[in-house]
Amino acid sequence: MRVVSYQHAVRLLQPVIEPIFAALQHGLDEAAAEHVRRGFERATDPWYFLHSARRSAFQRLAADGLAETVDDGDRSLLNLSGLLVRHHGLTVRILRPDPGAGGRAQIPLPATGALQAFYHQQPLPGLEGTDNLVLTWTDDLGVLTDPLTLARPVGGDSRRESLLLDWDGPLSRSMVRLRARDLDELQPDHHYGSLADQAG
Amino acid sequence: MIYGERLRQMRELHRLTQSDLAGQVVGLTQPRLSRVEKDLAVPDEELVEALAALTGVRSEFFTREPSPDLQGHSPQFRSRTRLTSTAKAAALQWARLVAEEYERLRATAARLPLRLAPQLGATPAEAAGYARCQLGFSADDPLPYLILALERAGVTVLGLPYSIDALDAFCAWRDGDPVIAILAGAPGDRLRFSVAHELGHLLLHATRTLDSAEREADLFAAELLTPLDAIGPAMPPTVTLRGLTMLKSSWGVSVKSLIRRAREVGAIDQQRSTSLYRQMSARGWNRVEPGYVPVEKPRAFRKLAELAYGPGPNVQRLAADAGWSESLALAVLDRHATADELPFEAVGRADNVVPFRPRQS
Numbered sequence: 034m035r036v037v038s039y040q041h042a043v044r045l046l047q048p049v050i051e052p053i054f055a056a057l058q059h060g061l062d063e064a065a066a067e068h069v070r071r072g073f074e075r076a077t078d079p080w081y082f083l084h085s086a087r088r089s090a091f092q093r094l095a096a097d098g099l100a101e102t103v104d105d106g107d108r109s110l111l112n113l114s115g116l117l118v119r120h121h122g123l124t125v126r127i128l129r130p131d132p133g134a135g136g137r138a139q140i141p142l143p144a145t146g147a148l149q150a151f152y153h154q155q156p157l158p159g160l161e162g163t164d165n166l167v168l169t170w171t172d173d174l175g176v177l178t179d180p181l182t183l184a185r186p187v188g189g190d191s192r193r194e195s196l197l198l199d200w201d202g203p204l205s206r207s208m209v210r211l212r213a214r215d216l217d218e219l220q221p222d223h224h225y226g227s228l229a230d231q232a233g
Numbered sequence: 234m235i236y237g238e239r240l241r242q243m244r245e246l247h248r249l250t251q252s253d254l255a256g257q258v259v260g261l262t263q264p265r266l267s268r269v270e271k272d273l274a275v276p277d278e279e280l281v282e283a284l285a286a287l288t289g290v291r292s293e294f295f296t297r298e299p300s301p302d303l304q305g306h307s308p309q310f311r312s313r314t315r316l317t318s319t320a321k322a323a324a325l326q327w328a329r330l331v332a333e334e335y336e337r338l339r340a341t342a343a344r345l346p347l348r349l350a351p352q353l354g355a356t357p358a359e360a361a362g363y364a365r366c367q368l369g370f371s372a373d374d375p376l377p378y379l380i381l382a383l384e385r386a387g388v389t390v391l392g393l394p395y396s397i398d399a400l401d402a403f404c405a406w407r408d409g410d411p412v413i414a415i416l417a418g419a420p421g422d423r424l425r426f427s428v429a430h431e432l433g434h435l436l437l438h439a440t441r442t443l444d445s446a447e448r449e450a451d452l453f454a455a456e457l458l459t460p461l462d463a464i465g466p467a468m469p470p471t472v473t474l475r476g477l478t479m480l481k482s483s484w485g486v487s488v489k490s491l492i493r494r495a496r497e498v499g500a501i502d503q504q505r506s507t508s509l510y511r512q513m514s515a516r517g518w519n520r521v522e523p524g525y526v527p528v529e530k531p532r533a534f535r536k537l538a539e540l541a542y543g544p545g546p547n548v549q550r551l552a553a554d555a556g557w558s559e560s561l562a563l564a565v566l567d568r569h570a571t572a573d574e575l576p577f578e579a580v581g582r583a584d585n586v587v588p589f590r591p592r593q594s
Contacts, residue, residue, distance in 0.1 A: 048527050048577045098420075099525045101478070119475070120482045120525055159473030212575040213381055216536050218345050 037123065037164040039202045042183060045121040050209045052097045053118065053127070057170055058177045060090030065175045083129050086172075090127075091116055118168075125166045126151065139169050139182050142196060143189050152186040152196075168204060180205035235281055235295035237270040242299065243288035244270075246326035246395075248319050258283050294556030300333040303405055303412075309434040309446070310403045320397045327393040328414040331534065331565055332407070334555045335391060338537035345533075347387035349411065352436045357449050360436045361456035373463035375484045378576035379425050380415075380529040383432065388413060390428075390531035392568030401427035404435050411435045417568060421526035422487045428529075429454035455494065458486050465498035472501050474512055481524035488513065488522050529576055535569035 037045070064086035068075055075082045094100035094116060101117050116127040126148075130139040143149040151165050166185050171178045180203035188197035244254050251270070255261045261280065268274035276284070278292075285292040303325045310316060348367045352360040365372060368382040376382070384390050389412045396418035404413045413431045415424065433453030438446050464484070469476035477491045484491070489510075496506045513519060538546040552562040 049525055052525065095523070097525055098521070098523045101475075101523055119479050122479060122483060124479075157475065159469050159471050159476030160479060161470055161476075163479060210573075211578055212572065213378055213578050215572055215575060216345070216381075216384060216532055218343075218385070 036199070037166075037185065039183070039185075039200045042123060042164070042166060042185070043202075043204065043208060044211075045123055046125070046183075046204070047209060047211060049099060049118065049120050050204065050206065052094065052099055053168070054177065054179070054181075054206045056090040056093035056097070056099075057086075057127075059093045060086035060088070061172050061175050061177060063089035087116060087129070094118065119160075119163075122163050123166055124151075124157075124160060124163055125168050127168045127170060130169050130171065139171075140167055140184050140186065140196060140198065140201065141169070142191055142193060143186075144191055149190055152189045154187060179207075235269075235276065236297070236299055237272040238299040239295045239297065240266075240284060240288075241270045242326050242329065243284075243290060243294075245319070245322045246330060247288060248323045254284075254287070257287055289558045289561040291553075291556045291558065297556060300329060300336075303329045303332070303407070309405070309431065309438065309450075310400065316397075316399045320399065324393070324395060324397070324400060324403065324414070324416065327395045328391055328403075328412070331391045331393060331414075332389070332412060334557075334565070335389060335534050335537070337555070338534070338541055341541050342537055345385065345387045347410070349386050349388065349432075349436065351439070353439060355437065357433065357437065357452035358456045358461075360433065361453050361460070364432060364436060364453075364457055365460075373460060376425075376458060377578070378529055379428055379458075379485075380531050381570075381576055383413065383428070384531060384533045387411075388432075388435075389533070390415065391534065392531050392565070393417065394564040394568050402431050404431035406435065415531065415568075419528075420522075421528040422481065422485060422490075422522070422524070424528060425458060425485050425526065426454050426487070426490065429457045432457070455486075455490060459484055459490070459494050461494070461498055464491075464494050465500065468495055468498065468500040472505065472509070474509060474516075474518075477509075478522075478524040481522070481526065485526045488518065488524060527576065530568060530570040530574060532570045532575060535566055535571065538566065 064082050065075075067073070067085055068082065073081075091100050099118050099120070101119060115129070118125045118127060128141050130141050143152045152167075154165050156163060156165075164185065166183060169182045169184075182201055183204040184201035185199040186197065187199050189195050244251070251266045252263045255263045255266045258280065261283075265274060269276050281292045281295060285294065310321065349364065352363055355363065362372065365376075368376075368379075368386055370376055370382070380390055387410075389407075389410055391412065391414045393414055393416050396416055398418075400416055401419040401424060402413060402415045404411065406412070413428060413435070415428065419427060430450045430453070433450035434446065437449055437453060467480060467484070469480070472495050474488065477488045477495070480491055481488050492501075492506055492509045492513075495501045496503065501509070513522075535546070538551055542550050546566075548559050548562050548566070551557075551566075552559045555562060557565075
């Protein structure tokens with residue numbers, strides 16, 4: 034099995050960092066707008082707010098070809114354990130940690146068998162040789178917190194002490210800036226230096 | 234004194250008939266407009282101002298000698314469905330308009346040397362190998378980007394603020410320069426294939442379009458983007474739509490073309506191939522496929538404008554010198570990448586990456 038490092042994972046995910054951030058913020062905005070429209074208090078049902086945000090974020094990611102559904106016979110269902118993004122040999126589950134969780138507790142525990150298999154890096158059919166990663170997100174009063182946390186789990190079950198990570202690190206919006214070299218050879222015929230040079 | 238040809242250019246670019254345009258100007262008739270376009274009648278200043286405002290240019294635009302028609306450079310069109318003559322004429326006029334300004338801007342900067350030459354006797358696979366080498370890519374890795382690489386190799390790539398369902402791109406040799414024009418609206422994977430297809434025409438075919446040219450250009454595009462020797466080992470042991478979607482994000486080509494490639498390298502048989510196509514259809518993937526491929530834009534036009542008019546660039550000055558309205562200048566600039574919109578750098582090996590420090594626990 035391939036084992037991707039933190040640095041390499043960031044490089045592989047670089048093209049989709051901006052769409053992921055944009056989709057999550059869009060989801061938060063849509064959820065907030067719905068709560069205002071219907072007179073809901075977020076604190077009354079915090080999970081509804083998050084589910085609503087996740088649903089809208091999915092729509093945005095799907096429009097970019099980034100989010101996938103789970104096949105269930107004739108139906109195509111939204112993944113219940115977070116958003117699922119597959120890109121460049123990485124399968125990334127985008128999860129929301131429990132409210133108030135910090136440090137390693139930011140990585141949600143795999144409560145279901147399918148999620149535990151994912152945490153143990155078991156591949157799905159057709160995705161052999163890929164890496165499974167977890168990306169967690171939080172918000173502060175409806176504003177997406179930057180950075181997100183990217184982690185490569187290698188084990189875990191419903192007990193916190195069982196959680197095993199290969200590595201974890203930040204995934205920040207600012208990491209999108211590493212661009213391909215510009216047309217550096219394209220230079221003007223004349224380049225004017227400082228006024229002093231021209232005077233000389 | 235205006236050039237009637239300039240007026241025809243802007244009318245065709247907006248897909249207007251002479252009656253359509255005449256109907257929008259008080260006192261102008263179709264016969265009179267026809268005479269103006271043929272330089273048989275001289276319009277007054279007020280009419281020229283009205284026509285300029287309607288077509289998105291300044292009145293002095295009509296007084297400039299027209300550049301040669303791209304039609305004379307035998308452009309190669311690859312349309313997915315039947316292309317109407319008005320849609321084709323509009324695409325050609327947009328390309329002519331942007332190409333003319335591109336040439337004017339290029340006169341202020343040093344030219345990039347052309348590193349690609351026609352390969353008229355070569356097979357599509359041989360030409361694709363040659364192109365990969367000339368573009369600076371290895372023989373067997375995914376192309377991280379294509380359009381920027383073409384521009385670096387001296388190909389003029391024009392982004393047109395014009396979109397039609399039937400056409401993604403077309404190409405022409407123009408006074409020894411290869412030109413590829415890209416229309417708006419195609420998803421990233423389809424655009425890459427279309428641009429690769431046009432490059433195939435430029436390298437493999439002389440001015441005349443042969444019956445086999447479209448198929449050869451398709452073969453060239455498939456081999457350029459997914460060389461058989463490289464895509465075979467990259468295929469997952471079990472070929473599923475899920476696995477091909479993952480492969481799509483790495484190679485920047487559609488799932489459908491990967492199914493075709495999987496069949497060609499023997500990773501699946503005909504029955505499995507048909508089954509995968511059916512699954513795609515059942516899931517609605519024939520309309521929109523999953524799998525993220527960024528939409529590439531050409532860069533050089535905007536870069537030349539930045540060199541001439543400073544960072545930004547200064548749209549007022551660009552529009553004034555081009556004889557365009559500012560909204561037209563903005564629309565053309567928008568089809569060309571800013572530095573922030575450049576494609577991402579090629580993914581390096583694990584030992585050749587920018588080191589980010591892991592978070593302290």
